[in-house]
Amino acid sequence: MNNDKKLVVELENVTLKYAQSTSFNLKRFFLSKHERKRVVSNSNASREDALSDVSIKFYEGDIVGIVGRNGAGKSTICKVLSGVLEPTTGKFHSNLGIGALLSLKSFFTKELSGLDNIYLIGALLGKNKKEIEDKIEDIIDFSELGDSIHKPTETYSSGMVSRLAFSIATSYRSDILIIDEVLSVGDKYFKEKCNTRMKSIMKESKLIIIVSHSDSDIKNMCNRAIYLDKGQVIMDGSVDEVMNKYK
Known part of the structure; x- marks a missing residue:
């Protein structure tokens, strides 16, 4: 092309x-x-x-x-x-610099809590402990999981897992953002919320790749x-x- x-x-x-x-x-x-x-x-x-x-x-x-x-x-x-x-x-x-592979729900360890998975995936993305902790409040607030963040992710619905994955990956900024089937998250309200965040990310990223049905x-x-x-x-x-x- x-x-x-x-x-x-x-x-x-x-x-x-x-x-x-x-x-x-x-x-x-x-x-x-x-x-x-x-x-x-x-x-x-x-x-x-x-x-x-x-x-x-x-x-x-x-x-x-x-x-x-x-x-x-x-x-x-x-x-x-x-x-x-x-x-x-x-x-x-x-x-x-390569950014997040946004199908991060595939990396979740189901026996761990949502909070523990935030630390795990942050490490997978190359973030140190302080960088992860600086984003925890934002991740939990955006995902709207509340106290469920302390429960094992094996108890989550697929929508809850997707919301947490989206919240983790979009809390970090990078030159390239790779999105793999993550936009089908939650109800209409939450999807609109995700789209608003995506528009903000698009202004900051130099390349975005989206996989979607x-x-x-x-x-x-x-x-x-x-x-x-x-x-x-x-x-x-x-x-x-x-x-x-x-x-």
Whole structure:
């Protein structure tokens, strides 16, 4: 896609193979960069492509929506862009500080309280104790969980988990914000509250990537869209063109 803006992030011929028996977990997140690469690419047995020869350029000021059916590779791209997963082959370049992978509810430890998970996820995002504690009041207030913040997250409804995930990730600011199916949170009131915060974040971030099954989220928030299917880019262009193709 031609663009006069500054190129800030690029995926170049990226292929990522998953072992069918392998699932992502917190332990892998904490592995060193070298070890993560080894875990992803150590064996050719029972492997399948999550991404296949994907090349995408992201430009400063873009708000990019990524669409596709379940299993298309959307969340995998988010994990590559956020540094959680290393490509099996190909290159990933970034000139900006990577921000939060907003599908943080997948990182929650259900036996821990909401408060303990705030500390855990803050650490996953590279924040020290003081940086986390400076944000705790804001996170709890925005999530509206009240005393439930002290209860195990396994007792939370899916909406409560999503609200806490959104509140944690959007309390921190970074150059790049990667949002994976997080805008479908709560009731109409809370979603409007989230949209207001998102508008504020958009003014501060240099690049935003949104994965959503909601046509309205993509159309209302993005200036560009990418359609994925079976780990490959089917179309990269204007929101209207891509959404019409996707439908």
